[in-house]
Amino acid sequence: MSEGDAAGTDGTDGADAPVTRRPAAARVVLDSPLPQLDHLFDYSIPDELRDLAVPGVRVTVPLRSAGRIARGYIVEVVEAADGFDGVLSPLDSVVSAVPVLSPAVWTLARTASDRAAGGASDILRLAIPARQVRVEKIWQREQDEPRNETPLAPAPALEGYGPELERLLTDHARVALDVIPRVDRLASGTWVGRWAITLAQAAARVVSAGESAILAVPDYRDSDQLLAALADLLPVERITRVDANQPNAERYRGFLDCLTDTPRVILGNRSAVYAPASRLGLLALWDDGDPLHSEPLAPYVHARDAALIRQEQSGAALIFAGHTRSADVQRLVEVGWLNPIAPERASSPRVLVTARADHEEAGAVAARIPSMAWRQAKEALASGPVLVQVARPGYAPVLACGTCSSAARCTSCGGPLGIARAGAAPACTLCGAIAANWVCPTCEGTKLRLVTRGTGRTAEELGRAFPGVPVIVSDGERQVTTVEARPALVVATRGAEPVAAGGYAAVLLLDGDRMLAAEHLRIGEDCLRWWSNAAALARPGAPVVLTGVTGDLARALATWTQPAFASAELADRHSLRFPPAVRAASVSGDPSAVADALDEVRDLPGANILGPTATDDGVRAILRLDYGQARDAAKLLRGAVVKNAARRRKAPPGKAGYRPPPTLRVRFDDPEILS
CATH class of the missing domain: 3.40.50.300 (P-loop containing nucleotide triphosphate hydrolases)
Known part of the structure; x- marks a missing residue:
């Protein structure tokens, strides 16, 4: 406080003179998805709320339009802004005295949203759960009671x-x-x-x-x-x-x-x-x-x-x-x-790779798995459980024409046909329509064949190949987290593998070729992760059999050199100029909005724009740029989103007063860019 502030204007001591204090103001972040409201708003603090209105608490505040009340959080309490001659609207209420928004979380939300060209309140909705009174x-x-903490x-x-x-x-x-x-x-x-x-x-x-x-x-x-x-x-x-x-x-x-x-x-x-x-x-x-x-x-x-x-x-x-x-x-x-x-002592599972799908053994024919995998499973079942990883849940999620092998599609919606369970009729996996009297549009064939076997069909075939052995299924519908050390066949989808007591006596990684067939730039990285996580569940020295895959990916698993594979993948991304070698963002919406947004970033050094291409609800373009330019790009694109959201849009004919929502959307590091 300055000397002039401390003393009265009449030259007296000032101890009894009234001190003029600037009214305090609360800076509030609104809980709103509207991009044009993604900044702090100043509100005056009524005297009755002065003790409760502290940084971090939930509040309700008035909005000037239509007398609405909005929710938000106080980010900081400051003196009224210098140079502002108007009257601040007062806080409506302090919802709770608990400061749920910490300074560290606010700073994180603001920085992360700015980096992603988004709004801070969207992150706060993830960070702060709904209040339970x-x-x-x-x-x-x-909090007022004494605590007895365990040492x-x-x-x-x-x-x-x-x-x-x-x-x-x-x-x-x-x-x-x-x-x-x-x-x-x-x-x-x-x-x-x-x-x-x-x-x-x-x-x-x-x-x-x-x-x-x-x-x-x-x-x-x-x-x-x-x-x-x-x-x-x-x-x-x-x-x-x-x-x-x-x-x-x-x-x-x-x-x-x-x-x-x-x-x-x-x-x-x-x-x-x-x-x-x-x-x-x-x-x-x-x-x-x-x-x-x-x-x-x-x-x-x-x-x-x-x-x-x-x-x-x-x-x-x-x-x-x-x-x-x-x-x-x-x-x-x-x-x-x-x-x-890395670990002080190198250790890795014993991985066996087979690219052949031979079925020399009778049991292998019944189980529809390579003979090596069948033999390893048979030997391992004498001492403990065997994990069988498959690509898809369900019974037979994908069907094809038995004559020309064209994918079987629903005649109603065009979705893929599948079989939900043993004995069920083929049906669309999207709309559920039964494929009665199905005829292939390519060759007019009427027979269907299984293309992909899910957990249910695999469990059924393994049960025939290993009679008397319990079969346990773990997928999205049947959640199994642990299994005992006794002999059993555990059929699981990737990521749903239970932990076996003592580890699995063997691990069979089936459908490797089908997993790799997915049209996704990260599919090799994903497959190695799925297989490595499953292999790590094996007991020391137990066989891990990878079927249908060879090359660098199989070699990385067999030699347990995943970092080297990641380095090679990254080198490929550099040559293709794809993430994470560069930062990328998808810009989608109606053509004019996307064009305006791209004009904002077109002149950034090193910016590379792909598209736009048509989508179901407009167009989409992809922006690629170096990491050093990403901050500026995010700021410019966020400005384009705010400008588009604030723009007046005409109501469609016959819908007076209706205002179509903005369509412009920006997503940095969009996973669809790599697909």
Whole structure:
């Protein structure tokens, strides 16, 4: 405060003179998807709300149009803006006294949305769960009660990696971690992937040092394994789970616990990256190449990118862990942003590769699998369960003409025909229409044949080939997370493989050629990840049989050299100028809006525009540019989105007063670009 502010204007002491204070203003981010409202709004704070209106709380505020009330969060409280002579609208109400929006999360949301040409409020909807009033009141009462916390055990060692990983973790460095491919038994008796134990040990070390850790995994199967590993090392009150599978009340309670000062491990799916955390010391992502880490909602920020931004802002340690390495992580390794760390002692599954689909053995004919795979399964079933990975769920998801092999299509909607279960009639997998009296439009054939066998058909054929052996199916419809060590055939789709006690006695990777047939630039990377994750579930020395695949991909799996494959993939992307070698964005909408948006970025150095090409609802163009230009491109494209949203659009004939919604959409790092 200046001397003039402290003293009265009459030259007296000023102790009893009234002091003129500028009215405080709350800067609010609105909870609105409208891009033109993606900035902070100033509101005056009524006297009755002055004690409650603090940064982070939920508020309602008036909008000038039509007297509407909008929801939002106070980002900061400041003095009224200099040079503003008008009267600020007052806050309508403070919804809750709990400051749910932390400064770190707001900064992350603002930066991540700007990088993706999106709105910060869209990310805040992912970061902050819907309010549960009853849960919040109970939590507030508990904060005033004394706590009896269980003492922490000494920090565990990071087994299997030597002192280098511990040093990098202590120094809050960034790491690309190649995990040990096996399953281990916890003290509780639960069997989990070794990767879960390693991440749990890293998180426990961080918590013992007085910091918090955030661990993000793709789905509930991974979360269950990691939760079991954490429970062996930390008290239950130091572990908080926040993911989409929880009931709303339970998830909100976990979120509120994250707001406290107690160091803890926060475990969840992709949105856990945005969780509030006291003194964040570690961010870890398991299997970042899994598409479940890709956010399907605007502004479509991948969990990996959000973690990179948050690490840079917080200075926490960062770990990307996996059995394989995505091309995105490999790029960060090659530019020196991540430190690659491998296990201290090399270990890998025993992979056998066969490209032949011979069926010399009678059992192999019945099971419709190569003889090598059948023999390995037969021998392994004497000592334990055998995992059989297939490409698709269902019974027979794809059918074709038995005469000319053309894909069988529904005569009503054009969707693919399939068979849902044994004995069922062929039907459309999209509209469900029964394919009665089907006739091939190409050759007029009337017979159908199976093209792809799903889990149901494979289980049926394996049951005939191995009579008396239990067959367990695990896919999207039947969720099995663990199996016992007794002999059984476990048929699972990729990513749905249960963990076997002691590991599988053999792993059969079927349908490799069909998986590779997908028209996607990342398909080789994805297949190697699917196969590696399944192979890591085998017990030491157990055979892992890959069928129908040869070449570099099979060699990378057999020699367990996934980083080398990722490096080769990245080199190919550089030559093609595709992500992640460059940043890319899709710009879609009606032709005029897309043309206006592209004009904004056309002159950026190194910008390369592909298209536009026609789509079902307009056109789409692809913008490719170097990482150094991406920030400017995102800002210009966001401006084009705001301009398009604010533009008046004429109502269609006969719909007076109706205003068509804007169609312009920008998506950076769009996964469809690679398909």
